[in-house]
Amino acid sequence: SGARVRRAQNRRLPQYLERGVDVKFTEVAGLGKIRLELEEIVKFFTHGEMYRRRGVKIPGGILLCGPPGVGKTLLAKAVAGEAGVNFFSISASQFVEIYVGVGASRVRSLYQEARENAPSVVFIDELDAVGRKRGLIKGSGGQERDATLNQLLVCLDGFEGRGEVITIASTNRPDILDPALVRPGRFDRKIFIPKPGFIGRIEILKVHARKKPIAEDVDYETVASMTDGMVGAELANIVEVAAINMMRESRTEITTDDLLQAAQMEERGMLDRKERSKEKWEQVAINESAMAVAAMNLPNFDDIEYITIAPRAGRELGYVRMMLDSIKFNDALLTRQSLIDHITVQLAPRAADEIWFGKDQLSTIWAETTDNARCAARMYLLGGLSDKYHGVSDFWVTDRINEIDLEAMKILNLCYERAKEILQQNKTLMDAMVNELVEKKSLTKEDIVHLVQLHGHTKPVPVSI
Numbered sequence: 001s002g003a004r005v006r007r008a009q010n011r012r013l014p015q016y017l018e019r020g021v022d023v024k025f026t027e028v029a030g031l032g033k034i035r036l037e038l039e040e041i042v043k044f045f046t047h048g049e050m051y052r053r054r055g056v057k058i059p060g061g062i063l064l065c066g067p068p069g070v071g072k073t074l075l076a077k078a079v080a081g082e083a084g085v086n087f088f089s090i091s092a093s094q095f096v097e098i099y100v101g102v103g104a105s106r107v108r109s110l111y112q113e114a115r116e117n118a119p120s121v122v123f124i125d126e127l128d129a130v131g132r133k134r135g136l137i138k139g140s141g142g143q144e145r146d147a148t149l150n151q152l153l154v155c156l157d158g159f160e161g162r163g164e165v166i167t168i169a170s171t172n173r174p175d176i177l178d179p180a181l182v183r184p185g186r187f188d189r190k191i192f193i194p195k196p197g198f199i200g201r202i203e204i205l206k207v208h209a210r211k212k213p214i215a216e217d218v219d220y221e222t223v224a225s226m227t228d229g230m231v232g233a234e235l236a237n238i239v240e241v242a243a244i245n246m247m248r249e250s251r252t253e254i255t256t257d258d259l260l261q262a263a264q265m266e267e268r269g270m271l272d273r274k275e276r277s278k279e280k281w282e283q284v285a286i287n288e289s290a291m292a293v294a295a296m297n298l299p300n301f302d303d304i305e306y307i308t309i310a311p312r313a314g315r316e317l318g319y320v321r322m323m324l325d326s327i328k329f330n331d332a333l334l335t336r337q338s339l340i341d342h343i344t345v346q347l348a349p350r351a352a353d354e355i356w357f358g359k360d361q362l363s364t365i366w367a368e369t370t371d372n373a374r375c376a377a378r379m380y381l382l383g384g385l386s387d388k389y390h391g392v393s394d395f396w397v398t399d400r401i402n403e404i405d406l407e408a409m410k411i412l413n414l415c416y417e418r419a420k421e422i423l424q425q426n427k428t429l430m431d432a433m434v435n436e437l438v439e440k441k442s443l444t445k446e447d448i449v450h451l452v453q454l455h456g457h458t459k460p461v462p463v464s465i
């Protein structure tokens, strides 16, 4: 009967196998040169013998590093799809069980199945869930994780027949992985998948639009510039939502506008069709236009991509999409001048309120942006960015906090005056923008460029603080 049991076990359906994975590289867009590295992994399968004969070591595991939604899972599937091998997957968070031994035994079965059905790709999602440096977590949960990790190391080391089973894992935190995992022969190849850039976003949108009825004249460039910072998963969703919008309105083609609306939705939630009085629309329009006009006159901001006063459920009143100068903001490093410009833009709504409605009729519409400015001013000082406080290390001493606050006030006042100056110098442009916003509710980059052509705009003199 022992034999019968064994045969039954052999016939057991693999638990971790994903059937029908048939993704091809053409479905993963915006990768540029990264694609070459992945094509090489496919070759480990298709030309494994050649590598072995020439003594080229095939990596034990490949680590795909990058933020969620950039396509790491999709890529792992594409490697399996292109090589025509089986795809086994598990999320490492599933390994982490409170019962000692469960995680480890899952790892063992996963690899056993993958070997029995080789050639195959083993994909481990969120490797950091189990692969964190050992000993960091105390208590039984920590022990369990360690046992699972040890088992994984054993499995990674386990085969001689490299090229038959290749492990691909994804993580957003390669820095916290246990050093044993990234030793030669284990996850010894790291591939970084960044968020897509402008061109990448166009390509990703196109890949997803391919499967949909899409208008021929769709302006992908505009959609791509409106989705700055978004990842593949979000872009795929935008195309889906745009298609639903098209269906709802009984049209037969997805238009640029469908995509733009879907992008707004992805970013800011559902459109809220609230009614507002004319005065209220105007007030919101002044608030948003002020930020836009201030930003377009400051050196650390690029173009204004979009302004809208269409309200979204539970969100802010309106919205201005500004492009920060990508070079100056490179690597999220805030320079002194860029912080000052940022504060100026955040104070512009408050300045506009004073200019357009007068001191007696100030509202609180600018409360949030003013708050942002206050925060930024403190950051400027506490970060030691000002000349006066450069290198001072005792900011946190209580009696200096007052001093910092006073200094922050000075910065805020200066930026406020600067915002006011910009708005006063560009009053005609502001008025025109407010009118058009109230009428149309949203302005695109072209609308804004057109307004500037008609009314011009003047740049203020730079200030130093």
Ligand code: ADP
Pocket (backbone or CB within 6 Å): 027, 028, 029, 030, 031, 067, 068, 069, 070, 071, 072, 073, 074, 075, 170, 204, 207, 231, 232, 233, 234, 236
């Ligand atoms: P990750 O594993 O990095 O979190 P996924 O691979 O799960 O991301 O991405 C989710 C979905 O988003 C994919 O199935 C695909 O539809 C879409 N997507 C993500 N990145 C891309 C890309 N580079 N090209 C095309 N589609 C993408």
